[in-house]
Amino acid sequence: MNRSAKRYSPLQLAFISGAIASTATLSAFGSVWCRSVRAALQDSPKAVVDVVWQLVNREYVDGSFNKQDWLAVRQSLLSKDYTSQQEAYTAIRQALEKLGDPYTRFMDPKQYEALTNQTSGEVSGIGIRMELNEQTKKLTVIEAIENSPALKAGIRSGDWIVAIDGKPTSQMKAEDASNLIRGRAGTKLTLRLGRNGQSAFDVNLTRASIEVPTVRYSLKQEGNRRVGYIRLREFSAHAGTQMRRAIRDLNAKQVDGFVLDLRSNPGGLLQASIEIARMWMDNGAIVKTVDRKGGSEETKANHTALTKRPVVVLVDNNSASASEILTGALKDNNRAVVVGSQTFGKALVQSVHELADGSGVAITIAHYYTPKGTDINHKGIAPDIKLDLTEAQQRQLAANPDLLGTKNDPQYARALAVLSSNSFARPTQQNQPLQQQPMSNRATDLKF
Structure with missing residues (x-):
């Protein structure tokens, strides 16, 4: 087995169905990028575009690239000027669509972070599962996870969340509430809770890194x-x-x-x-x-x-x-x-790479x-x-x-x-x- 095949062994880097096995660090591509091109692309949205092209060119499972002229795709990508990262991201996604493979995909920084959080089996927060109850229309706790700050604080299944750090949840979506509750381990959070038979009360919590039970x-x-x-x-x-x-x-x-x-x-x-x-x-x-x-x-x-x-x-x-x-x-x-x-x-099988700007790409x-x-x-x-x-x-x-x-x-x-x-x-x-x-x-x- 040559060094390249060994380094990028599927069993080392692979992930299955949206799950990451290893985050590859980016390195220079040797002769592929000449110094002048690399200097021109430094700190430019175009840099991410070309890195993604290089990775697909090196690793993608179909050497015909779905019968696409992959070199011509690169020339087209680099012929454009991108005024923002979002423009570059759109161009990358359009190029990857030509492969006809929904599993080879680009993720912006927020999507990439969500993927790595999911596959790590850990969350940084207080450790609750919640839903918007269809009958009461209240954000309701389904479960407090074992060994979590929420469970230790006495939060129970069936409690409903009245406010998050003083922000009422009456018109709040579950996703928006989740974004407010998540946060860096060690930071503070106050939930105002409702419970049958009791007046609303406050619970002060400290976020932690929690192993999610799977x-x-x-x-x-x-x-x-x-x-x-x-x-x-x-x-x-x-x-x-x-x-x-x-x-x-x-x-x-x-x-x-x-x-x-x-x-x-x-x-x-x-x-x-x-x-x-x-x-x-x-x-x-x-x-x-x-x-x-x-x-x-x-x-x-x-x-x-x-x-x-x-x-x-x-x-x-x-x-x-x-x-x-x-x-x-x-x-x-x-x-x-x-x-x-x-x-x-x-x-x-996919490998996943983190890119310099926090975005990521999954490649079959x-x-x-x-x-x-x-x-x-x-x-x-x-x-x-x-x-x-x-x-x-x-x-x-x-x-x-x-x-x-x-x-x-x-x-x-x-x-x-x-x-x-x-x-x-x-x-x-x-x-x-x-x-x-x-x-x-x-x-x-x-x-x-």
């Missing part, structure tokens, strides 16, 4: 079986640590089997999906990536599985990218039975395949047991998320039936896929 788990006694239910919302930087904690805790409680819920998980860090796959698998391939030169890299399990108990994986058509890597690895290695709806179908650098060599792009993974929810069932679960992972959740109930059947590797005749349909081509979409 793994929820519980022990469920289902008849004579002890089932460990684990729901993974996204593959953030802390997902592996949280998953390891969940498996070990449930192992200590002597569960008979696991239900791993990846429904509506849009993906995240590629490395997190590999780390978590290794917690369930002792042997076998996890994923293979192929770059534009045909160079491939296969990642395997490394004898570090935390459990050998049976596993059923729940998926739906919003289970994407890193979720599909984990699902494909467990399915192809006969480690789990997959129940639910066909998955989203995104098999592309590789295609990935499941251990059996299956290309799931635009197709998804077909579950072993196909069980689609009706629209009414979807609405019921969306309106009452506490029903997820209960017998009122049809896909979870089917997972229990699989565990009870003692068929843990592949489906037997009596639980062959129901209403199996051909894989449909789904339009790819940005998942955040």
Whole structure:
């Protein structure tokens, strides 16, 4: 492997479905930029334009650039004068659109910051989840996160936010309120809260850096079986640590089997999906990536599985990218039975670069395949047991998320039936896929 391929290994820099694995620092491009050009572009909006072109030229997975004359694109970009960063950003986005790849995209500084905050698995704030209650029209606390300033201050689910640092919230959108509540760790904030049966009161808080829980788990006694239910919302930087904690805790409680819920998980860090796959698998391939030169890299399990108990994986058509890597690895290695709806179908890997002005660019650098060599792009993974929810069932679960992972959740109930059947590797005749349909081509979409 040459130095360039090693330096930009997909497994080091890749992210899946809007999740960053590593932020590459920018460096000079050697002979690509002559000194006079570099000097002319210094501190100019045009500099960002050309850096993005250079990165795409070097890394993009399709060497034909969607049959575009990529050199001519550069000449066109540099022939223009940009009076503002926004003009430059617009030109970059228009150039990237020519690639026909929604995952290769430019992010302005605010968008880039949001992406890195999401994938870090941490937030700087007080640690609450809130919504604009449709009935009361009040900004209402859904949850105070564990170990957060909000929980320590006694903020409860159901409290509503009357004011933020003296600013009334009566006409405020949830997004605007969130922007006011977020802030640098160590800074102060005062919330005026309402609570049933009490007069409005003030709570003084100090913002902190908070690890966002992406793994929820519980022990469920289902008849004579002890089932460990684990729901993974996204593959953030802390997902592996949280998953390891969940498996070990449930192992200590002597569960008979696991239900791993990846429904509506849009993906995240590629490395997190590999780390978590290794917690369930002792042997076998996890994923293979192929770059534009045909160079491939296969990642395997490394004898570090935390459990050998049976596993059923729940998926739906919003289970994407890193979720599909984990699902494909467990399915192809006969480690789990997959129940639910066909998955989203995104098999592309991106690298993300931070640019000098705080903006960023995500570039598709590789295609990935499941251990059996299956290309799931635009197709998804077909579950072993196909069980689609009706629209009414979807609405019921969306309106009452506490029903997820209960017998009122049809896909979870089917997972229990699989565990009870003692068929843990592949489906037997009596639980062959129901209403199996051909894989449909789904339009790819940005998942955040």
